[in-house]
Amino acid sequence: MSQDTQLAHLHSLVSQFSANIDQYKSSHYDESNTRTDFIDKFFTLLDWDVTNNQGWSETYRDVVREDKVKIDNTQKAPDYSFRVGGARKFFVEAKKPSVNIKEASDPAYQVRRYAYTAKLPLSILTDFEEFAVYDTRIKPNKDDKASVGRIFYCTFDQYEENFDFIFNTFSKEAVLKGSFDKYVEANKNKKGTSEVDEELLALVEDWRIELAKKIARDNPSLNIYDLNTVVQRIIDRVIFLRIAEDKGIEDEDLLLTVAQTENIYEKLIQVFAKANTKYNSGLFAEIDWIDNIKIDDKVLKNIIVNLYYPECPYEFSVLPIEILGSIYERFLGKTIYFRGVKSDLRTAIIEEKPEVKKAGGVYYTPQYIVDYIVKNTVGEKIKNKTPEEIAQIKICDPACGSGSFLVGAYQFLLNYHLDYYSKDKNLNSALKNKKIYESGVKSYKLTIEEKQHILTNCIYGVDIDSQAVEVTKLSLYLKLLENEGKQYKDWLFNYTGLTLLPSLENNIKCGNSLIGNDFYAQGNLDFSDEERIKVNCFDWEKEFDFLLPRTTPTNTNDTGLFDVVIGNPPYGAELNKQEKEYLTLKFPMVADFETSQYFIVQSNNLYKVNGYISFIIPNTMFLNLYAKQFRNFLNNVYSINKIADLSNVDVFAEASVRTAIPVFTNNNNKNKIIVEYYDSDFTIYDTDKINQNEIINWETWDFQIIKYKPLLDKIKGNTILLNEVLEVSQGLIPYDKYRGHDEYTIKNRIWHAESKKDKTYKKELRGGDVKRYSLKWNGKNWISYGDWLAAPRKPEYFKKPRILVREITDGEINATYTEEEYYNNPSIINCISRDKTLYSLFFILGIINSKLLSKYHTITSPKTKKGLFPKILVNDIRNLPLPNLDFSIKSDKTKHDNLVSFVDKMLELKQKEAAEKNEHLKATISRQIDGIDTAIDKAVYELYNLTEDEIKVVEVG
Numbered sequence: 002m003s004q005d006t007q008l009a010h011l012h013s014l015v016s017q018f019s020a021n022i023d024q025y026k027s028s029h030y031d032e033s034n035t036r037t038d039f040i041d042k043f044f045t046l047l048d049w050d051v052t053n054n055q056g057w058s059e060t061y062r063d064v065v066r067e068d069k070v071k072i073d074n075t076q077k078a079p080d081y082s083f084r085v086g087g088a089r090k091f092f093v094e095a096k097k098p099s100v101n102i103k104e105a106s107d108p109a110y111q112v113r114r115y116a117y118t119a120k121l122p123l124s125i126l127t128d129f130e131e132f133a134v135y136d137t138r139i140k141p142n143k144d145d146k147a148s149v150g151r152i153f154y155c156t157f158d159q160y161e162e163n164f165d166f167i168f169n170t171f172s173k174e175a176v177l178k179g180s181f182d183k184y185v186e187a188n189k190n191k192k193g194t195s196e197v198d199e200e201l202l203a204l205v206e207d208w209r210i211e212l213a214k215k216i217a218r219d220n221p222s223l224n225i226y227d228l229n230t231v232v233q234r235i236i237d238r239v240i241f242l243r244i245a246e247d248k249g250i251e252d253e254d255l256l257l258t259v260a261q262t263e264n265i266y267e268k269l270i271q272v273f274a275k276a277n278t279k280y281n282s283g284l285f286a287e288i289d290w291i292d293n294i295k296i297d298d299k300v301l302k303n304i305i306v307n308l309y310y311p312e313c314p315y316e317f318s319v320l321p322i323e324i325l326g327s328i329y330e331r332f333l334g335k336t337i338y339f340r341g342v343k344s345d346l347r348t349a350i351i352e353e354k355p356e357v358k359k360a361g362g363v364y365y366t367p368q369y370i371v372d373y374i375v376k377n378t379v380g381e382k383i384k385n386k387t388p389e390e391i392a393q394i395k396i397c398d399p400a401c402g403s404g405s406f407l408v409g410a411y412q413f414l415l416n417y418h419l420d421y422y423s424k425d426k427n428l429n430s431a432l433k434n435k436k437i438y439e440s441g442v443k444s445y446k447l448t449i450e451e452k453q454h455i456l457t458n459c460i461y462g463v464d465i466d467s468q469a470v471e472v473t474k475l476s477l478y479l480k481l482l483e484n485e486g487k488q489y490k491d492w493l494f495n496y497t498g499l500t501l502l503p504s505l506e507n508n509i510k511c512g513n514s515l516i517g518n519d520f521y522a523q524g525n526l527d528f529s530d531e532e533r534i535k536v537n538c539f540d541w542e543k544e545f546d547f548l549l550p551r552t553t554p555t556n557t558n559d560t561g562l563f564d565v566v567i568g569n570p571p572y573g574a575e576l577n578k579q580e581k582e583y584l585t586l587k588f589p590m591v592a593d594f595e596t597s598q599y600f601i602v603q604s605n606n607l608y609k610v611n612g613y614i615s616f617i618i619p620n621t622m623f624l625n626l627y628a629k630q631f632r633n634f635l636n637n638v639y640s641i642n643k644i645a646d647l648s649n650v651d652v653f654a655e656a657s658v659r660t661a662i663p664v665f666t667n668n669n670n671k672n673k674i675i676v677e678y679y680d681s682d683f684t685i686y687d688t689d690k691i692n693q694n695e696i697i698n699w700e701t702w703d704f705q706i707i708k709y710k711p712l713l714d715k716i717k718g719n720t721i722l723l724n725e726v727l728e729v730s731q732g733l734i735p736y737d738k739y740r741g742h743d744e745y746t747i748k749n750r751i752w753h754a755e756s757k758k759d760k761t762y763k764k765e766l767r768g769g770d771v772k773r774y775s776l777k778w779n780g781k782n783w784i785s786y787g788d789w790l791a792a793p794r795k796p797e798y799f800k801k802p803r804i805l806v807r808e809i810t811d812g813e814i815n816a817t818y819t820e821e822e823y824y825n826n827p828s829i830i831n832c833i834s835r836d837k838t839l840y841s842l843f844f845i846l847g848i849i850n851s852k853l854l855s856k857y858h859t860i861t862s863p864k865t866k867k868g869l870f871p872k873i874l875v876n877d878i879r880n881l882p883l884p885n886l887d888f889s890i891k892s893d894k895t896k897h898d899n900l901v902s903f904v905d906k907m908l909e910l911k912q913k914e915a916a917e918k919n920e921h922l923k924a925t926i927s928r929q930i931d932g933i934d935t936a937i938d939k940a941v942y943e944l945y946n947l948t949e950d951e952i953k954v955v956e957v958g
Contacts, residue, residue: 007168010046011160014039018129018157025098026130032097036066036080039129040095047172049083058423059444059484060087060416063173078318079115079124083176087416090176092116092124092319102131103154106147109133113141113150114316120197120324122185123152125171130157132167136188140200143311152188201315202328206335206351208236211300213337213349219295221347226534228349229337231291233468237475238273238285240325243308247318248485250501260305266296280502284471284478322408322480323368329403329472330365355575366569369683370617370652370662371409377643377664378565378613379410388418388436392458395548397607398568399514399600401462404473406568407509408480414455419447452481453503461545461563462509465537470511477509478502507547512539515599520583536580541607550609561609569617570600572658590634592627595619601665602631605638611668614639620648620661623702636697639665643675646704650679676704709860712954716857716945720882726838727845729879730798732825735784737791752785761785763799768828771807773850774904775911776817786824797833799824804832804846806878810871813855818846818908830875839888843904844897848883851941856955857881884944900940907933 018025018039025035041051050063057063065082079092094112102108108126116124116137126133134153141150155163169175170184212232217223223231245251259268270292277285307313336354339347383391391414398406422431423445431437437445447455456477464470481502518540541562542549548562574596576584581594591598597618604614622628623644635641645662652660673690680686689708696702706713723729736747745751754762765782786793800822807815808828825831834842848854862877886893910930917923942952 004168007046008161008164010042011164014042014046014129015157015160022098022130028099030097030099032095032128035097035128036095040081040093040127043127043129044081044083044093047168049173051081053443056443058420059440059446060419062444079112083171085173085176089119089121090181091121091171092119094124094126096126096128098128098130100128102126102128102133102147104147106145109135109147109149109151110141110143110145110311113137113139113145114310114314115319117141117197118315118317119319119321123181123188132156132160138196140197141314143314197315198324198327201324202331205236205328205332208304209332209337210349210351211303212236212296213351215297215300216294217339217347217349219297223294225337225339227290229468231294232337233471234288234291235296237471238276239304239308241284241475241478242272242276244317244320244479245482247316248482249318250482250485254309256305257309260302263298265298265301265305266294269301280478283504283506284475284502322476322483323371323405325479326403326405326408326472326476327365329476330405333403333466333469333472365403366405366617367652368405368409370569371405373645374406374567374615374617374662374664375409375413377662378567378615379413382565382613383414383417388421391417392454394459394565395461395563396459396565396567397461397463397563399463399566399603399607400568400570401464401473401509402466402469402569404462404476404509407460407462407473408476410565410567411456411460411477411480414459415447415452418451418455419445422447446484449481449485449501456481457503457505457508460508461548463512463514463539463544464509465511465513465539467511470509473509474505477505510539510544511537512544513537514539514541515587515596515603516580516583517541518543520579561607561612563608564612566604566608566612566614567616568600570597572597572619590630592625592631595622595628598622598628598631602634605667608667612666614665615662617647617652617660617662620646620659623661623704626700629700632702633697635663635665636693638667640668640671641674641693642666643677644704645677645679647679647683648705649681650683651681676708678705678708705860709954712951713857713860715947715951716853717882718946719885720945721885722879723832723845723881723883724879726835726840726883727804727832728798728835729875730794730831731875732798732827732829732831733784733786733790733794734792734827735790740791742791752790754783754785755781757783758785761787763822763824766805766823766825766829768807768809768826771805771815771817771829773813773815774817774846774907775915776805776819776823777915778823784824794831798831801833802842804842804849806830806832806849806873808872808874810855810858810873812859812871813852814849814858814873816846816849818842818904830873830878832878840883840886841897841901843901843908845883847900847904847907847937848941848944849878849881850937852938853941853945853947853955854881896940896944900937900944903933903937903940907937 024030044064045051050057051066053062053064059065061084063084065084066080080095081093083090083093092112092115094108094115096102096108100108112124112126113135116122116135117140122136122138124135124137126135132153132155133147133151135150136152137150139150153166160167169180171181175181209232212235213228216231217228239256242251242256246253246255255272256269259265259272262268273285274287277287308315308317334353335351337349338352340350379396382394386394396407396410398404398410401407419437421427422437428445432439435448436451437447440446460477462470462473464473513536516536516538518538520536520538545562550560572595576594576596584591584594584599588599588602591602597616601614601616601618604616608614623632641663643664647660647662650660652658671693674693674696676689676691677685678687678689687708689704691704691707735752736742736750738744738747753765756762762783763786764778765784766776766778767782770777770779784790786796786799802820803818805817805819805825806829808830809815832842832845834840858873858877858881859871862873884896886897888894888897907930910926910933914923914926914930917926942955947955
């Protein structure tokens with residue numbers, strides 16, 4: 002539809018509404034008519050297929066239109082969900098024109114609750130007469146005015162003048178081209194914005210500590226293991242039932258009604274018993290000691306009442322299971338402990354588990370990583386297969402945590418089956434055989450029975466943490482019910498004897514994926530209960546014996562359990578001496594006791610011929626020299642289909658780890674490895690194909706070095722090492738317990754001060770003081786310099802003319818020049834001229850600060866691919882290649898002197914820019930600096946004889 006046509010349709014809609022406005026604003030004109038007459042048409046002219054004319058399956062249709070479920074006069078689902086590729090982008094909540102959208106707080110609270118819970122950044126509230134856009138990252142509160150969070154508002158007679166903004170933000174084209182996301186980004190960091198998963202996590206943790214304290218107090222015989230179990234079980238049951246309520250699967254106010262009485266826990270046990278009959282999954286299984294504990298009414302009432310409208314800011318019917326998974330993943334990183342030994346004095350507290358504390362926290366795998374791994378493993382394995390064939394495929398996560406990878410795999414299978422059954426050639430048979438049912442006009446859903454079959458046939462997992470196992474089951478159950486609701490309730494119990502949830506006892510198991518029962522055959526046979534629980538030995542073939550292939554003439558060599566093994570295994574998990582001894586014998590190819598490597602090797606014992614393995618792992622597995630034996634193992638036993646290089650992607654926002662995703666198979670077809678290089682926003686910027694048979698001889702699998710080999714060879718063609726002309730040293734080290742400094746000296750930093758105390762005190766520089774071509778000491782950092790320091794270094798490194806290089810690179814090398822006396826710590830590296838060198842420090846500074854050398858360092862140094870703070874180290878600087886100039890040749894001397902003059906001017910301009918207070922004059926200086934910077938880069942390219950194509954590789958990638 003052209004823009005002229007769109008505007009014509011919009012004008013017609015506006016005119017129709019204006020001409021009959023009194024009729025439309027009367028109490029007789031309802032919301033359903035408003036949607037049909039105006040709102041559907043409005044979004045259709047924004048290019049959304051509101052009525053699904055294209056006939057997309059339920060999974061991929063543009064707009065999901067919800068039938069209302071009303072509870073306490075409050076609907077339980079948004080009217081429209083606008084999606085791209087099945088992923089929600091924004092909600093639209095519709096009202097009838099008699100509602101005052103600008104002033105009424107309830108409709109605004111409603112749409113904000115939906116979108117905030119669904120973790121959508123923006124959503125729309127409209128009755129066509131009015132159109133309001135809300136920033137739904139701001140946590141809603143029942144007392145908020147309608148204006149809170151509202152970032153755009155107009156009335157119907159202003160649509161035409163605002164059409165460019167509306168179309169360029171909320172049309173399908175705008176979403177596909179990224180304009181919607183840009184608008185979201187432009188409106189971020191508003192006051193009050195918060196993430197729903199963070200808020201929900203805080204809420205669940207509050208429940209946990211309150212329950213733990215009260216249950217521990219009133220049930221003194223409970224041990225710590227049982228206390229953790231009962232608290233987890235109660236929270237899981239309450240969350241499940243509350244979500245089922247909001248979906249209409251359970252009676253409205255089921256839990257709230259109980260919470261408003263006395264003896265709440267006794268009545269909850271009755272609710273749980275009924276749920277056990279209904280769901281029959283293990284989640285509500287009757288366990289005498291859990292049913293008979295004492296729990297204070299006050300704590301249960303507080304939890305339950307605050308899960309209901311209007312007190313609760315969350316709408317559980319739209320809560321993505323993936324968000325619940327991210328909450329639980331972090332929830333599982335903590336556990337309940339007792340403070341105090343005697344039962345009558347003990348207090349329950351919540352602390353991080355020791356292994357989590359050591360690792361620096363729990364890092365939940367982002368959904369886009371889950372989707373990538375599932376697509377490249379499950380997607381490849383089931384491609385072009387029938388549902389009957391897929392029923393034989395087994396998918397496993399051996400460290401399933403909260404179940405994010407299993408939920409992702411299950412969702413992928415659900416989508417595939419629905420698409421398969423919805424195709425014209427399969428439709429009638431699928432309807433007849435109760436695989437799907439028609440949920441609307443030409444809209445279909447999988448039956449509960451079919452979803453159960455897919456889940457129990459295909460999805461398997463193991464985790465060492467019993468609580469994680471229960472959370473994984475809960476996550477899978479909620480995914481099973483995700484698109485169900487009251488309006489389709491009859492379909493949920495369509496068959497005699499069919500319960501809503503299947504048992505997952507044979508699918509999700511608790512145990513140590515790496516350590517089998519033969520662990521107990523080692524010398525020490527005396528294990529305490531605590532040690533047995535911690536080690537938690539697990540025998541794969543015994544636990545999953547029903548999956549072992551039966552020997553037939555066609556599968557005598559296939560002894561594996563699973564067709565696909567995926568996940569995010571623990572990195573660097575803590576191991577005791579006995580575990581290390583066991584794993585060393587079992588997996589001799591693994592170096593440094595890196596647990597993620599053990600999982601990859603173990604997976605080779607678990608998967609079938611033509612199976613797939615893929616984990617997200619630390620990229621040090623490819624770069625670490627000590628892991629060469631492990632890489633040789635990978636190359637020998639696996640066919641490596643693909644490797645995603647995520648060196649530039651901060652996958653785990655709070656973790657200083659760089660990652661990669663390999664995809665392995667065991668089909669013995671070792672062709673070329675596809676290497677994908679990703680930008681920081683997880684967008685592919687380049688790919689390579691590398692022969693797997695060649696990499697066996699590589700010291701490391703640094704694919705970028707191979708990718709840029711021609712450029713690196715050109716750079717190093719006629720060069721000398723920087724170390725030949727400069728002495729390079731790390732900055733001084735003030736304190737070190739291994740060099741005799743006591744704890745008091747180190748803790749109190751006794752040789753540091755904010756002023757010059759005596760003549761031994763010198764100005765101290767720190768990393769942030771060094772920028773490209775500039776230096777700024779803050780005036781407050783002083784250090785007493787002398788032999789009392791742990792490693793004082795030679796004084797000339799702090800007095801002579803020198804280049805200072807900041808250790809943290811931030812994507813580019815930051816270096817400057819100084820002749821002043823400053824003393825610096827190791828966050829700055831010092832470079833002084835060697836005797837008789839003809840190279841000017843200005844010349845070398847220009848080389849170091851150039852785009853070319855930053856690119857060279859990024860490619861060649863592993864430290865630029867590791868951690869949140871990429872570094873340049875002393876040896877990196879020493880090994881930088883400098884042009885090998887012959888100063889007796891006039892052209893070489895001229896090139897040298899030209900670069901020196903540019904750098905001299907750059908240093909002068911940087912000083913002027915820092916001192917200039919007039920903003921206009923500062924801007925003119927900045928423009929000249931940019932010009933000189935470009936000239937320096939050009940001069941450096943000429944020194945290394947780079948071609949235009951090679952320069953593009955440096956500047957673009």
